[in-house]
Amino acid sequence: MNMALQAPTDTALTDLAVKAAIAAAQVILDVYSRPISAVSKSDGSPVTDADAAAEAVILEHLRPTGIPVLGEESVAAGIVPNLGRRYFVVDPLDGTKEFIKRNGEFTVNIALVEDGVPVMGVVLAPVTGETFVGDASGAYSGNSLSGQLVGHHPISVASTLPLRIVASRSHGHAALARLCETLEVDSDVSVGSSLKFCLLARGDAQLYPRFTPTCEWDTAAGQAVLEAAGGAVVTLDGLSMRYGKGDLAFLNPYFVAASNLALAQRAAAEMAELLG
Template sequence: MNRSPALPLTDHAVEAAIAAAALICNVYHRPIHVTTKDDGSPVTEADAAAEAVIIDHLRQTGLPVLGEESVAAGIIPKLGERYFVVDPLDGTKEFIKRNGEFTVNIGLVDHGRPVMGVVLAPATGELFVGDAAGAWTARIDGGAVTDRRAIKVGWLPRLRIVASRSHGHAALEQLSRTLDVEKDISVGSSLKFCLLARGDAQLYPRFTPTCEWDTAAGQAVLEAAGGAVVTLDGEAMRYGKGEFQFLNPYFVAAASLDLAQKAAAEMRSLLG
């Protein structure tokens, strides 16, 4: 791929994601061995192997890497103000179901905010990237980036909402009625952020737990495309919450800050 001299960290992350996706696809197309983590969530051989590949690619940047599987193994580097956040296989349940809705996530956090994100769907080759230069999507074909085009949030006469295939919530129906949502687009993994960034939907409320590696890359892509992610107090979602095991509070992602804050207020009301 062509390297950008102005944004080399983005190129490093894209190359790392492509390498991890190739490994994940190898596992995807043969019998998958599934085990269970201490928290009850499923994990496969692809998770740890993909994270090792990503960490190896990012090592040359000299920045720390906060990885989901490393944290699960008790390995947490000293992060500082600038570091990568990695979920090598977001949507493990979707991976096991073989529905294609799983992603490789690599985000860059700077002073508590995600400033760059790479989201790659190995099964489809869809790539989404966001950084200081804007947001764009492309396809991966034979390990190369092709068909690159800029993306930005978009609006429709009525709102479309994205939700999780594996993590629903009873309050979602009421929120949809209150905000006059036309359609619910159910999709797994961090692809929810990417659908907003591409203009296919405008709202993603999250009523169930996530960790920083689940959201950093997707948040960076969405914000680079003109969207916003806020917690239920209406403030921007922050990173580096080591004292809370890197757990996120409930949040809402939206095509604009105004919509995000309006939905956050409704979510506060619904949840009491």
């Protein structure tokens, strides 16, 4: 059955994305159990055997839908389909540096974008099995280590003070300390990959500012989960972060993810001022 004609938030597509992510996670864990060999891409970022193998599994699962797929490894190989209004965005192994470090903080990301907006997202951490899902029905999390998503329950943002910020373990910026002082941040939590969005989505933190480069496949699934949980992701002009930037090689501008739109826009304005 061709699901390309179904609504973007149809539960069949969400279920399919979850199954694809679980299958990719199993491939990733197989590579993770062996000595890891990494090489550098043209942009200097690392890639392992797990990246390509996981993307191949995901593409196989998504192919019957007929919906175009923007995949990180496919793009690196020069394969960019005609995306149109609606397409999947796939990062088969987000946090390759964390994968190489073996700290478990890497994820499988699958999102569905329509008219520039991520309307569905799945973020799965293969080592722990933690799985986060967001679509029109809301956001929820569960565990898929058994090969099936079980124990899923609704999650939502928490906007209560004191303010907690999510900082990247593998990336940073000198302006981050100044931003924390300006916004009176009480504490911070450091985690790799798109798990940063998920910490906000389940209320563990309220703010994730990004001062360093990302691509659409790094953020689409996490943004979908966070926004389904009640949060917001805006660029430094205060507007919602959009997708389909093929003319910019699918690079994102700097952005702020937060537990609510007001906080996101306030932090974005502060970031814009700090960066001049």
